[in-house]
Amino acid sequence: MHPKEAKRQRTGTGRIARAGLVDSEILVGIDFTKNERLCQLLSDPEYFPVLLYPGEDAWNVEKSGFKETIGKKRVLAIIIDSTWFCSKKMLRFSTNVTSLPKLSFSGKYKSIFTFKREPSEECVSTIETCYYLIKEFQQAGIVDATINPEGLMDAFKEMIKFQLQKENDRIDGKLPNSHASDFKYTRKKEIPQFNKTVLEQ
Secondary structure (H helix, E strand, O other): OOHHHHHHOOOOHHHHHHHHOOOOOOOOOOOOOOOHHHHHHHOOOOEEEEEEOOOOOOEOOOOOOHHHHHOOOEEEEEOOOOOHHHHHHHHHHOHHHHOOOEEOOOOOOOOOOOOOOOOOOOOOOHHHHHHHHHHHHHHOOOOOOOOOOHHHHHHHHHHHHHHHHHHHHHHOOOOOOOOOOOHHHOOOOOOOOOOOOOOOO
């Protein structure tokens, strides 16, 4: 996680994902070449480390040989939690991360994080990245199919609805509004009615 993300986004999707994922960690910094914890994880023979990043040279679960290459190791997924601009700087400095095999999605997904501008529509948030990665790994038989990752998306949807409601409250004068004269922030937002996942007991 970039330091700016860590400082400004106390309830960002990276932190929500961390709260919902067993054995996940947040490491904050820009240059991770000498980050003691990350270097420890990358050198652990138990893991098969990959960088979640798009590219023509990236693995995905449908590419022949991926599951066999992992073998009996556990996938250690490194996800960059930052803006696209800052993430490029992080990767430029962190040569131990950029040297890792890249992993991308086999499917195409569109983010439901509609009130936040992304460089392109296929860019998804950190928590959506985690969710789709787990789902694709389950389909490929790499992750236990009985694990239910829907809690990640349920939490994300509640966050979206909460933020949109607070924007509307500011427009209605119920909360301080620093954008009162900016037309982009004076139009009330429609709050989506997501279907919440019902987990079987």
